[in-house]
Amino acid sequence: MNSHVKIDAAPVPFIDVAAQRARLGNRIDEAVARVLAHCRFLNGPEVTEFEGKLAAFAGAKHAISCSSGTDALAMILMAWGVKAGDAVFCPAFTFCATAEVVPWVGATPVFVDVLPDTFNMDPASLEAAIKVAEREGLNPKAVIPVDLFGQPADLDAILAIAKAHGLKVLCDTAQGFGATWNGKRTGSFGDATATSFFPAKPLGCFGDGGAILTDDDDLVPVLKSVREHGQGVDKYENVRIGMTGRLDTIQAAILLEKLAIFEDEIAARDAVATRYNAALADVCTVPVVDPRATSIWAQYTIRLPHGVRDGLAAALQKEGVPTAVYYRIPMHRQPAYAHFPAAGNGLPISEQLSGEVISLPMHAYLDEATQDRVIAAVRRALAG
Structure with a gap:
């Protein structure tokens, strides 16, 4: 290794999105041009294609694309009916979006400590947090383990604790999508997984984007309804409180090219x-x-x-x-x-x-x- 480094060299990019853009070259331009040609900027064919390929990559039955990783988390809590009086357990050492969505639905985030080596949720602290929630009269409802900095949380321990206490498991793999746990990709664990395609993420689009992965057949239509203003038979029947949570077709087209590499x-x-x-x-x-x-x-x-x-x-x-x-x-x-x-x-x-x-x-x-x-x-x- 050469230790004689020129201090006046050009700055090092912290994350080099431009280098990836150069590698993909015309593939991105052509993908965007196809969307501009067909003009289906919402719910276009690239969205469906991307969802299928994303689910296959992760080893999940279903992928539901959406507008951001934060909205993915919120959509899942909304679809589960998480509400006031419920406790949702989140690691304290993470980005705010993990906990931010919990008060959105009226529930209470309960913070859990992390492990000193992996920086991920400490199962022993989760057990302690569940006791705190029960003492405060909250209903333990769900846990959101985060795959911090790229590696999965201790899913063996967390899934076992969740089963023992009847908790839903919402895996937040916004930073860990593509990693594995016991040889299986993130996105194939728990009751549902949320991920993000923020441009700085390892799999990022050219704006905001996210996705939900799940094997729960019954959850999928509810999530799709939540994503489209809580629609029922069509967009003018509203059967639940929803949001505008779609992934733009142009972003799906870009993500298809990025997923390929x-x-x-x-x-x-x-x-x-x-x-x-x-x-x-x-x-x-x-x-x-x-x-x-x-x-x-x-x-x-x-x-x-x-x-x-x-x-x-x-x-x-x-x-x-x-x-x-x-x-x-x-x-x-x-x-x-x-x-x-x-x-x-x-x-x-x-x-x-x-x-x-x-x-x-x-x-x-x-x-x-x-x-x-x-x-x-x-x-x-x-x-x-």
Whole structure:
């Protein structure tokens, strides 16, 4: 590895959407042109085709595309009839969308701590949170495990706890779609799965988009009704409260082209993470992947001793290497959510991680020379 890196080199992209765009070239242009030609901008044929291919990729019976990952989560809760008095268990160390949708339907998010190695929901803390909810007179209704930074939560343990307590399982794989647990893709676990196609996601569109995956035949017509204003026999009969949750046909057309190269990109991301891990393990705490899982490395996130992170970020910025922090404030400390209940003991791991984690550039088009530049910059900064 060459440690003599030019500090005046061009900045490294944190996520390089443009490199993927260059690879796909005319395929994207032609896909969009086909939609412009047929003018079926909503519910066009590409939407149906994408849903079929997405379900096949994930190993799920059904895929229902929608307008965003957040709306996917909300649509599922609405279809299940989650309501006031119900408790929905969410990890505290995640993006706000996971918990945000729970108050939308009048229910109460109850925050759960995470594990220090995988950053995913701690099954023991989930058990504690269920007891807290019951003491507060709430009805334990559902759990939303998040596949944070690209790898699945401990689905063996969480599914067992959910079964014991009669909880619905809504898997949030917005950051983990394409990863596996015990050899099965995310999207094929629990009662339903929500995912996101936000442009920065490993499988992203050119705007907002999302999808729901499920094996529940009875849930599908309800979700489709919710997606279209709660329609019944047609759009002018409204049999339930719904929303406008469709995926635009142009976005489906773009996603079809991206899905075709997704396997290649997953392998490329894993190769980057493998090199990062080998080169950085002696200077920081590198990510750990559960042996039952694979990760798609939506983010490559390291841990540093408390108080070191900001100095590393500043040093890397001077060398043109961007960083990001996911997440500086855990959900149970966010002003909008601090009044909701949480598992006992203050969720110490979520508190600790929020002060220690930092993410490095990660995408499928990060060549070895650029990886080496990132690695050398991190090592120089931490050595100083």
